[in-house]
Amino acid sequence: MGKVIVITSGKGGVGKTTTTANIGAGLASLGNKVCLVDTDIGLRNLDVVLGLENRIVYDLLDVVEGNCRLRQALIKDKQYGENLVLLPAAQTREKDAVKPEQMLELVKELREMYDFVLLDSPAGIEHGFKNAIVGADAAIVVTTPEVSAVRDADRIIGLLEAAELYEPQLIINRVRPDMVRKGDMMDISDIDDILRIKILGVVPDDEDIIVSTNRGEPIVNDKRSKAGQAFRNICRRILGEEVPFLELQERKMLNWFKKILSGEAR
């Protein structure tokens, strides 16, 4: 039976969809069967990041309303085929068109079919959040190293804990080592000091992500890209491997990573 992971954030635009696509592609390339579910009803974009927009016939709402069979709605990825599929979000209906009970049913069915079910959730704490977390076993919280994003991440962690989704893990996205070094950006230890949840990965800010997104190909398998490397490491950690953190050309951070790895930091 597969594992269901929700990818969420407090603040919008911090990289949930990018993260979902890259973890999905990364896990698939490591030999797992993965299903991505876009629960962001109304603002569908996982299909765009994966370059699958033009193949959508049915969506999540069609499935829960019985307009089609589940398998009919699942879109196979260009590169990974059967091993990476997308269940697209409904585009036109209102946010509360899908009920949490329906979502739970759907997720139950998907976890029987796949090793990993990744739920890309809408930002924030509204109805969509409830829908996204209802069937999940684990949660990944994405934040950027900004005070407001961290604050909102903290809020989401509180809500996840209240929903009994304990021990969410953190991805810090769009880190700029040059800015951290100058003291213009929160460093990893500042963020950890507040959120105090396990850090699953740190992804550098990388222009190539924008290029890859426009091309509809996740960056995770681009061997030259630091962000791609970071996502590959995240995938291996999800699979239970101990992978040292990337050195983002930043000494202070590196030392700190060594500390977490040796268990000193907590």
Added chain:
Amino acid sequence: MHSELCSIKGNRDGLVITIMDSARFSEVLTTLDRQLKSAQSFFAGASAKVMLKQGELGPEQLDSLEQLLAVYGMTLDREPPRLQQPVSEKLAVERPERQERGYEPENTLLVRRTIRSGQSLHYDGNVVVLGDVNPGAEVICTGDILVLGSLRGVAHAGAEGEVDATVFAFRLEPTQLRIAHLIARAPDGKVTKPAGPEVARIVGNTIEVSIYNH
């Protein structure tokens, strides 16, 4: 009333005989005699100091007091010139602070987790947090607040006007701190991090933060 005239009490310094007014010294002696008699040999071997709330005691009066005490196997400690010191002040120094407080909430809530952004805790009594109070979170209670972690959100102790309420944290870096009717906010810009546990309380008309030492 005789009972108000004088009293014998043991405290951590030994035995203290408090005399309200030296002008009624003969009455004091009679009362003391009766009190010592009823205490049987309870005070035998003890050395007693005298505290005077009002008036003065001459050497002759001290002599007669000494003689009276001797009857009950006690000695008089004439040394420290403690006369004249008002009893109430003395007590204020000697007693732990809490007993001075007019209002002491009985209830204490133990919170075994971090209070995160957007979460708000209201309680009638004291609150102890075994975790952090994060930025964007608030704790409001009628008594004291103790955070065994970092306090970075908003804390309001003594929310119903108790000016003796305190806020303690291992790392006291609140966004805003309120005690009773007073409000203090974090200074703007970068702040040096506190080195250790600190406690905030009202001193005069402001909230003051000091390093915690018990």
